[in-house]
Amino acid sequence: MDNAYVTTPFGRRAMSLEMLASQQQAEEIEPGVTRNKWKLFRAICEARPALGVTDRALTVLDALLTFYPADELAEERGLIVFPSNTQLSIRARGMTAATLRRHLAVLVDAGLILRKDSANGKRYARRDRAGDVQDAFGFSLAPLLARAVEIETVAAQVVANRELLRAAKERLTICRRDIAKLIEVALEEGVGGDWVMISAIFREIVGRLPRAARVDDLTNVLDELAMLREEILNLLNKNNNFNKMSANESQVERHIQNSNSESISDLEPAFEVKQGAQSVDRGGQTNGPIDSRDENLNSGGDVGTGERRTKRSIDEGGGLKSFPLGMVLQACPEISNYGPGGQIGSWRELMSAAVVVRSMLGVSPSAYQDACSAMGPENAATVIACILERGGHINSAGGYLRDLTRRTENGEFAIGPMLMSLLRANSPVGRKAG
Template sequence: MESGSVTTPFGRRPMTLGMLASQFAAETIDDTKSADKWKLYRALCEARPLLGVTDRALAVMNALLSFYPKDELSQAHGLVVFPSNAQLSLRAHGMTEQTIRRHLAVLVEAGLISRKDSPNGKRYVRRNSAGAIDDAFGFSLAPLLARAEEIAQLAAEVVAERLALRRLRERLTLCRRDIAKLIEMAMEEGATGDWEAITLQFRSLAGALPRIPTADDVTPVLEEMEMLRDEIVNLLEARVKTEKMNGNPSQNDCHIQNSNSDSTYELEPCFEKKQEATFETDHEGSVVPIHLERSDEDATARQEPKPVRDQTDRLRVAPEIKAFPLALVLQACPEIIAYGSGGTISNWRELMSAAVVVRSMLGVSPDAYQQACEILGPENAATVIACILERAGHINSAGGYLRDLTRRAEKGEFSLGPMLMALARTNGNSARRVG
């Protein structure tokens, strides 16, 4: 049995107030108090961040507990274990003795065990004539038993904090997903708002989190993102209310009738026939303008802007945008050549047919492409699709990007020249041969 007296460490190891406090706490343990050593060890592992011990130190503690003969720690069975460093090394998965000594010191400093050194520093047990333990020298587990309730409370706090962090991260994940999909939908549908600025703000918030965030890191970011999501929802709600007040444009289009009952394009008002143009359909059924009576050189001269109708059926005039030479377009955007008939593009008709294929591949809706053809003209719309294909790796939503360029062109704020010339300079050294 333990003598209960204060003991000092052997050799050069100094005595500290922490060691003295652990021994005082051990003396106050009730004789009836007990605790399951493995449950206490699991709680100790949970509370490790708050106790300031390492996982390697806990491995040494596990080895020490394995030398205690009973499953229940209690004063009645003694609380001193006395394994040698060699035996500890075997039960600590081959940890070196030097490392074991270092982690034993960590456990002592943390107040989880205390030393009960013999006069010569050896660990051993002295038994009486009946074979019962009279005295033992080694490591006392009394501080661990004395702090059993405290350790259980710390473990509960760590578990609760981990659960709260997981829920915060779940909310953050859902919020990030909502914002990303709402922005993509808004840009695709052409909703009113500064979506580029909103996207930058969203990316800034997402990038503010460290690699391993804590609850204190996640909480302010989550609050900012929820406010941003509410702002986006309000903008989209205003858009929905406006559309309801103005009527559903798609329903109004159904009442547009053509006196020519044989017309195949009664529900395709975006392309109006002119004397010098005809139309064909691609494999998806989309209408593709094919200019027959003017050469590639004539395509550089734009015709008079044609009137188109907006959602409120009011007549507006698209601003005039000049087309560029086909050779320059292909030099700037060589990627689209592979989508031409036979892998070559030799005229505007083949470029516009290839643009329809690329449009479908990039996920651009037929409505967005038709709108671009109205505003920019068929040649320039095909040129913009070719430019988007060149920059596909840097554009998140090709459809939203095309709609944005179309709106800016309608206001006279977009010029195709700088985009085309920049790509021409980039691809000038590796331009492909045009068949």
């Protein structure tokens, strides 16, 4: 074997433990392992940042591979190439000798090639009478074959991450375009709603994107934008349904005796009228269930309209949706003070802080356990964070949590409207307006 023993560098170049480890790794090539040298070189190019080599160093490696006589790297054929500096410089696009030496050192330090120096430092091969190479001195490509599986795995991961990043950027671009155009049409058509505030929230979310965004950064922002787009669509659909109802009533010339049959809440943004949002947005003073018939009596509407509105709210509910941790902490910054070290970085830390806040707010363990069973532990912790944020407006946190638990079991409560309300209140624009 060409690499069956340890070889030290010629001249003033010092030996290192890393070089020794690379030589030992190069000896661990599995029998019969082969790789196409150009496919392996492409994988090295893909994995270049993880391998710690420069593009100029890869140019030198490309030149070295051209001196290997076959396309398949195989231990049986020998893995030593021995070009002169002149020939290597020509195939490396005319690279100067000093630059060539520097990038050869980079390849050696990265563990992609090994030096096998002769007694006088020259590169050559000793052949037998039949012309076969008996021994060669130069650069060993054995590390490429020994690390082939590792290099291919890293390259595949780099390609997959690049595809994930590309797909996330595409979805983010489409979502941003949708929101911008939906806000524009709402302003042009005069749809009721605080579109200035919605535009400010949109700009604030987009403004949190770093210049060199990673997949996690894009995913977190995309989740928030997707929820904002959903709320805008709900608001536009509500206005569209109202217009259709008015047109139908005009067409059949239906005479309405009660001029107060529709509540003003039907014209407010969707994240204030969806299920469960009424008690929070109105200050949370009510600890018991809110009867839709009482609400219609107070607003001057008929009982039938209230029942239809309540049924529609239940049909839209479904299961509780979990929201990104970053959005919860932005909407409820007070909960971070009760996390380890005064900050929260995971759902586990949020749930631990919620247990502390639960005790502080006077919520019984049984009430919190019931909320966890009905909503899930993450959503229950989110609700505790919201109650803490609106603590000055809620008389009994325990009673309020039990009411939300009952509403969740009946499919009448969603966390989204509560979070959006607090998100607007705690945004820079919302604080300035307040």
